[in-house]
Every structure is written in C-alpha cells, then in structure tokens.
Amino acid sequence: MILTFFNHELKAFWRSKNTGKSIAVKVFLGLMMLYLLACVLFLSFVLDKLLGELFPKDDLVVAFCGILLVYFLYDMVMRLQLQELPTLKVQPYLHLPVKRNTIISYLALTALFSFFNLWPIVLFTPFIVKIILPENGAAVASAIWLSIVGISVFNNYLALYIKRRANLNGWIFLAVGGLLSLIVCGDYIWHLYSIQKASNLVFGNLLKTPVLVMVPLLMAIAMFYINFFYLKDNLYLEELSSKKAEDRKSSTEIPLLGRFGHIGDLVANEIKLILRNKRPRSALVMGLFFLFYGLIFYTQKVYGEGMKVFVGMFMTGFFIISYGQFMYSWQAAHFDGILVSKVKFRDFLRAKYLLFAMVSTVAFVLTTPYAYFGWRTVMIHFVMYLWNIGINTTIVLWFANFNQKRIDLTKGASFNWEGVGASQLLLSFPLLICPYLIYLPFRYLLHSSDWGFGAMAIIAVVGIATRDFWIKQLEKDFYNKRYKIAEGFRNK
Amino acid sequence: MIEIKNLKKVYNGITVVNIPALQIQKGESVGLVGNNGAGKTTLFRMILDLIRPQAGEVLSKGQVVAGGEAWKQYTAAYLDEGFLIDYLTPEEYLYFIGGLHQQSKAQVDEEMNALSDFFNGEIIKKGKYIRDLSKGNQCKVGVASCLLQNPELLMLDEPFANIDPSTQFRLKNILKDQNKNKGVTTIVSSHDLNHVTDVCDRILLMEKGVVIKDIATSSSTLAELEEYFGVGQTSGTVNYTAPGIDQEENH
Numbered sequence: 001m002i003l004t005f006f007n008h009e010l011k012a013f014w015r016s017k018n019t020g021k022s023i024a025v026k027v028f029l030g031l032m033m034l035y036l037l038a039c040v041l042f043l044s045f046v047l048d049k050l051l052g053e054l055f056p057k058d059d060l061v062v063a064f065c066g067i068l069l070v071y072f073l074y075d076m077v078m079r080l081q082l083q084e085l086p087t088l089k090v091q092p093y094l095h096l097p098v099k100r101n102t103i104i105s106y107l108a109l110t111a112l113f114s115f116f117n118l119w120p121i122v123l124f125t126p127f128i129v130k131i132i133l134p135e136n137g138a139a140v141a142s143a144i145w146l147s148i149v150g151i152s153v154f155n156n157y158l159a160l161y162i163k164r165r166a167n168l169n170g171w172i173f174l175a176v177g178g179l180l181s182l183i184v185c186g187d188y189i190w191h192l193y194s195i196q197k198a199s200n201l202v203f204g205n206l207l208k209t210p211v212l213v214m215v216p217l218l219m220a221i222a223m224f225y226i227n228f229f230y231l232k233d234n235l236y237l238e239e240l241s242s243k244k245a246e247d248r249k250s251s252t253e254i255p256l257l258g259r260f261g262h263i264g265d266l267v268a269n270e271i272k273l274i275l276r277n278k279r280p281r282s283a284l285v286m287g288l289f290f291l292f293y294g295l296i297f298y299t300q301k302v303y304g305e306g307m308k309v310f311v312g313m314f315m316t317g318f319f320i321i322s323y324g325q326f327m328y329s330w331q332a333a334h335f336d337g338i339l340v341s342k343v344k345f346r347d348f349l350r351a352k353y354l355l356f357a358m359v360s361t362v363a364f365v366l367t368t369p370y371a372y373f374g375w376r377t378v379m380i381h382f383v384m385y386l387w388n389i390g391i392n393t394t395i396v397l398w399f400a401n402f403n404q405k406r407i408d409l410t411k412g413a414s415f416n417w418e419g420v421g422a423s424q425l426l427l428s429f430p431l432l433i434c435p436y437l438i439y440l441p442f443r444y445l446l447h448s449s450d451w452g453f454g455a456m457a458i459i460a461v462v463g464i465a466t467r468d469f470w471i472k473q474l475e476k477d478f479y480n481k482r483y484k485i486a487e488g489f490r491n492k
Numbered sequence: 493m494i495e496i497k498n499l500k501k502v503y504n505g506i507t508v509v510n511i512p513a514l515q516i517q518k519g520e521s522v523g524l525v526g527n528n529g530a531g532k533t534t535l536f537r538m539i540l541d542l543i544r545p546q547a548g549e550v551l552s553k554g555q556v557v558a559g560g561e562a563w564k565q566y567t568a569a570y571l572d573e574g575f576l577i578d579y580l581t582p583e584e585y586l587y588f589i590g591g592l593h594q595q596s597k598a599q600v601d602e603e604m605n606a607l608s609d610f611f612n613g614e615i616i617k618k619g620k621y622i623r624d625l626s627k628g629n630q631c632k633v634g635v636a637s638c639l640l641q642n643p644e645l646l647m648l649d650e651p652f653a654n655i656d657p658s659t660q661f662r663l664k665n666i667l668k669d670q671n672k673n674k675g676v677t678t679i680v681s682s683h684d685l686n687h688v689t690d691v692c693d694r695i696l697l698m699e700k701g702v703v704i705k706d707i708a709t710s711s712s713t714l715a716e717l718e719e720y721f722g723v724g725q726t727s728g729t730v731n732y733t734a735p736g737i738d739q740e741e742n743h
Contacts, residue, residue, distance in 0.1 A: 248619035251581045265591050269577060269584075276579045276621065337575035340540050342564050342592045342641075409579065410623075479559060483544040490574065 069199030150216030317388030327400030390463030404488025523692030570634030
C-alpha cells in the first residue's frame with residue numbers, strides 16, 4: 001500500500017502543472033539544486049581546514065563537536081520556516097478502505113524525504129571519515145554519525161509537530177519562534193551560556209562513551225511516535241489542512257483612497273489582495289526587509305556612488321519589482337470578471353501606477369534615516385525613487401503583457417515557482433541596465449556624477465509627465481494580447 | 493439585442509462552436525441546453541469577448557462586441573467563480589460593483605435588502621471572504637452582483653447547478669421578474685430541463701457546437717427535450733431521469 005502511495009506521489013510530482021509547465025524553470029531549479037549540493041559537498045570536504053582556521057587553539061574534534069548543536073539550532077529555525085508539511089495529499093484516501101495506520105505511517109515516512117535531512121549527512125560525513133575515524137576508531141565514528149542522523153530525524157519530526165500544532169493555534173508558532181530567538185540571544189548577546197560549550201559537553205561524552213548514542217536515537221524514535229500519535233488523533237481534514245482556524249473577517253475601508261474615485265477603489269482592492277493573501281504579502285514584507293539593504297553597502301567604503309544607484313533603486317522600488325514582475329497574474333483568478341466589468345483597462349493601469357507610486361513613496365520616506373550617511377545619499381534615493389515611479393513602473397507593466405501564467409494566491413512564497421517564466425528573467429535586464437545606461441556615461445565620460453543624477457531625474461520626471469501616453473500604449477498592446485492572457489489565466 | 497454571424501471556434505482541430513446565424517431579440521428569455529462539451533460556455537465567453545473566435549462576430553445592439561466597451565454598460569454576467577474577486581468579503585465586492593455603476597453604498601444596501609430572501613442570511617455580514625463561501629453561496633454573490641448592475645442583458649451559466657432547492661425556486665422567480673417586468677433579455681444555460689423550460693420562452697439546444705434545435709417553449713417542449721437527452725430510453729417513463737444532468741461542469 002505504501003508503495004502505491006509512493007507511486008501516486010511520484011506521479012503527482014511529474015504531472016503537476018507547475019513542474020510540467022516550463023522546462024526552463026525545471027532546468028534552472030535542477031541547476032540550482034546541483035549548485036547547492038556542490039557547495040555543501042565542497043564545504044564538507046574542507047570542513048577540517050575551515051575549523052582549523054576558525055578555532056586555531058582547539059583540537060579539530062573538539063571544534064567539530066562544538067559546532068554541531070549550533071548547526072542543529074539553525075537547522076531547526078530553517079525547518080520551521082521552510083519545511084513543508086506533507087499533509088493535504090492524503091485527502092483522497094481518507095474515505096477509502098485504507099487503514100489509518102497505513103496512511104499515517106506513509107505521511108510520517110515521506111516526511112523524511114526532505115533536503116533538510118540530507119544536508120547534515122552530506123556536510124558532516126566526510127569529516128567523520130577523514131578525522132574521527134582514524135583518530136578515535138570505528139565505534140566512536142559510527143556513534144557520532146548515528147547521533148547526527150538521530151538528531152536530524154528528531155529535528156525533522158519536532159519541526160513538523162510544531163507546525164502541525166501551530167496550524168490549529170497560531171500562538172504556538174509565535175511562542176516557539178520567541179523561544180528560539182531567546183536561546184540564540186542568550187548565547188550571542190547576553191552571554192549567559194554557550195551553545196558551543198554545551199555541544200562540546202554532549203559530543204565530548206559521546207566520544208568517551210559511544211553507547212550514549214542510544215540517547216539521540218531514542219529521542220528521534222520518541223519524537224517520531226509523538227508525531228505519529230498526534231497525527232492519528234487529528235486525521236481530520238480541517239485539522240490537517242494548512243488553513244488556520246478561521247476568525248471572523250471584516251470589511252475594511254481605506255478612507256484616503258476615496259479621493260481618487262474609481263481608481264482609488266481599484267487600488268483599495270489591490271491593497272486588500274496584497275494584505276489578505278500569503279504570497280503577495282510576503283513580497284511586501286520582503287520590501288520592508290530590503291530597506292536595510294543600504295546598511296550592508298553603505299557601511300563599507302569599498303562601494304562607491306555607483307552602488308548607491310543600485311541600492312537606492314532596490315530600496316525605494318523593491319515592491320515594484322517583486323510584486324510587479326508577476327503583474328496581472330495576481331488577479332488571474334478573477335481576470336474574466338475584470339474583462340467583463342465596466343472597468344476600463346486604462347483605469348486599471350492607472351490604478352497600478354497609483355499603487356506603485358504610493359508604496360514607493362512610503363519606502364522613500366522610510367529610507368530618509370540614511371541621511372546618516374550624508375544628505376547626498378538621500379538625494380540619490382530621491383532620484384531613484386523618481387526613476388522607479390517614472391520609468392520602472394512602465395517597464396514592469398509592459399512586461400506584464402507578456403505574462404500569461406496563473407498564480408494561486410493562497411500558496412506561500414518560499415520555493416513557489418508558480419507563475420515564474422521567461423518574462424521575469426527578461427524583465428530584470430532593463431531594470432538593472434537602464435539606470436546605468438544614463439548614469440555611467442556622465443560619470444566616466446564627463447566626470448560628473450551630478451549631471452548623471454540630474455539627467456536621470458529629468459528623464460524620470462518626463463516619464464511621469466508623459467504617463468498618459470504610456471498608458472495608452474500599454475492599453476493598445478494589451479488589447480492585442482488579452483485573449484491569450486485571459487486564456488493563460490484560466491488554465492489552472 | 494444579440495446577433496451572431498458565422499461564429500466559429502476551434503480547439504485542437506475540434507470545432508467547439510459553429511453558429512452560422514443566430515438572433516436574440518430584446519426582451520427574450522433564452523435557455524441554452526446541451527450535454528457537456530456542447531459549447532455552451534464557449535459561446536457565452538465569445539459573447540462576452542473573453543475568447544477570440546476563429547471566424548465570425550458577435551454584435552450586441554448592432555455593435556461588434558470584440559474590442560468594444562459599450563456593451564459592458566448594459567451587460568451583466570456570471571459564468572463561474574472567476575468572475576468574483578475572492579479575497580474580498582461579499583459586501584466589499586458588491587460595493588465595488590455598485591461603485592462602478594455610480595451607486596452609493598446606501599443604494600447597494602437597499603438592493604441587498606431586497607435580495608435578503610435570496611441570500612437566505614448566508615451572504616451579508618457573515619465575516620467570510622468570498623473564497624471561503626461554498627460554491628452555491630458564491631453563485632448567489634455572482635447573481636446579486638449581476639442584478640445590482642440593472643442590466644439590459646443578463647447572462648448566467650448554469651446558475652442552478654450548485655444552489656439549494658429553495659434558492660433555485662427563488663432564482664427562477666427573480667429571472668422571470670427581470671424578464672417579464674423589467675424587460676431584461678436573459679440568457680441562461682442549465683442542465684436541468686425543468687428549470688430551463690420553466691424560466692425561458694425560447695430554448696436553444698446545442699450539440700457539438702451547433703444549435704440543432706431552436707424552439708419556442710410550449711407545453712410539449714419538456715417532453716421533446718427529454719426525448720433528445722434520454723438517449724436509448726423511451727420518453728415518458730415514470731422513473732426516468734435525464735442523463736444530461738451534471739451537477740458540476742468544470743471548465
């Protein structure tokens with residue numbers, strides 16, 4: 001039976017519309033995976049040298065033991081964020097004469113097929129074979145190896161268990177997140193204890209008495225069964241599904257937008273789209289994180305003013321790029337409704353311009369504290385802000401006409417390749433190159449950055465002033481392509 | 493109201509719609525019936541300029557629908573959930589649609605009060621987004637948004653499929669009221685022959701993209717349709733059910 005399940009799972013993977021749709025994305029994903037694996041492999045083979053350099057005073061094995069618990073702590077953090085629950089797929093089997101234990105064992109076992117369980121093994125095995133095996137003998141080496149496997153399995157099921165509990169009660173996730181950050185802060189900020197030392201203690205004892213390997217293994221088995229029985233008690237759809245217990249939804253209004261009439265209504269709808277759906281919301285949150293982007297570059301003298309063009313563009317316009325690259329796909333689910341409704345496409349486009357301008361303005365205001373690095377920085381940000389709403393918005397919307405891929409709004413953003421196609425890749429070229437096409441000639445040929453910024457500002461303002469012209473062009477282009485776009489969006 | 497000329501749509505070499513000529517007069521109530529794959533939804537979509545026909549054109553009030561905007565002023569349609577903005581609450585959505593037609597919130601509220609029977613207390617102020625409603629309740633929102641637009645042309649694709657018997661009954665009354673008292677031209681498709689013969693004065697029967705029958709509804713229409721759909725069965729038997737009834741046709 002489990003084999004049948006496995007067979008279905010494979011079919012689901014290969015036949016899923018996401019995997020089948022675009023070979024380019026598949027190849028790209030495959031290459032990324034290979035690259036990541038190569039990186040980890042490389043890291044694992046130089047781990048002994050790396051540790052030797054990082055902890056020159058310590059013995060290699062001691063240093064190795066010291067990093068293990070630290071690794072697993074971050075492993076846990078990553079798992080909580082990224083690991084997916086293998087759940088919803090069981091729905092078609094629940095009503096069939098299949099034993100519940102079979103379904104649950106299958107669920108529990110497939111949870112092991114996660115890259116998170118592969119990394120520690122790939123990362124640490126070479127070190128164990130190279131250093132610990134000759135130094136401490138086969139018994140100790142296998143004990144260490146087994147305990148690493150044991151802890152990652154333990155982490156695996158603990159993360160899933162927490163995630164499952166959190167599905168029913170969102171506070172659990174917050175509590176665990178808080179606890180984890182307290183543990184990290186306790187070590188690195190308040191210096192109350194040292195995870196490294198604790199790790200040394202644990203694995204040091206393991207070196208002396210390899211029999212202790214039973215402890216992590218038993219922990220892993222115990223966690224497996226806790227997870228198993230929890231699942232068995234809660235094998236009901238509403239509890240399995242990734243939807244949280246729904247609270248009451250209220251209608252909201254954004255009063256400020258009332259001034260803009262119809263267009264304001266459209267923007268209000270789109271803001272609701274962003275705030276009420278997982279994936280666009282994370283595009284917005286990422287934009288907030290990108291506001292700190294400048295701190296990475298501005299604190300280092302190596303990067304000159306040319307970098308500020310790039311950084312300023314990203315900080316004031318990250319939302320335009322990250323949200324705009326999937327433009328219209330966000331509304332794929334009700335695109336037919338838009339086409340049939342009284343909304344003129346021109347107004348629809350105006351609403352996009354207004355939305356982008358608003359978000360960019362907020363982002364620009366939030367970046368003003370960068371005045372700490374000189375008012376000139378703020379000036380550059382302002383030029384890039386103008387550029388974003390004058391030029392980049394039009395570029396993004398022009399590429400939107402080439403996008404025919406549907407996006408399911410309810411799915412999360414991490415590792416979600418739905419809606420990704422060639423147009424996103426192509427879009428990045430004009431966005432990155434255009435500002436430098438204006439800026440660099442002034443800087444290197446005329447030796448005047450100021451004129452470069454002035455020229456960019458003028459072009460951006462011209463872009464803003466001639467907006468209606470661009471909207472007309474975009475509308476014309478859209479009318480040629482709308483059947484294709486609408487059809488693409490209809491394909492679930 | 494609607495005039496169709498040589499309309500043709502081909503998918504992968506299969507003709508899904510092929511209508512040489514069809515006229516729908518103002519104030520008519522037209523029922524569209526046909527088995528799955530007969531081309532009903534495709535026809536609807538072409539009338540609404542959502543897909544491009546291979547040949548021919550659709551005229552609404554004498555103007556070509558494709559590329560035009562004028563028909564949107566007086567046409568309201570609900571084909572599927574793709575017409576609803578599913579992350580809004582029903583109220584927000586209806587206010588939005590009302591706003592497009594220059595209606596204030598108070599006006600929309602008034603209209604919704606008039607529909608409170610039809611909603612059966614399941615739509616307004618339930619604290620749910622449209623995406624969390626059942627298919628039947630989504631259909632109610634869709635129909636309400638159509639009525640809100642005070643259309644001259646109302647198009648519904650299988651509105652009876654997911655709603656409960658009481659709502660089916662109410663919807664039939666609404667459709668009759670719109671057509672008889674307000675002069676709205678209605679085009680409704682359905683798999684339920686009883687409903688469609690009850691509501692519509694004219695029935696179009698489609699098969700493989702072609703309108704094979706165009707009949708004015710009379711007392712014998714139901715029997716005639718049942719004979720067509722009851723393939724291989726003698727019509728008029730007591731425990732007869734039409735095999736054409738499919739509760740959920742997904743496109």
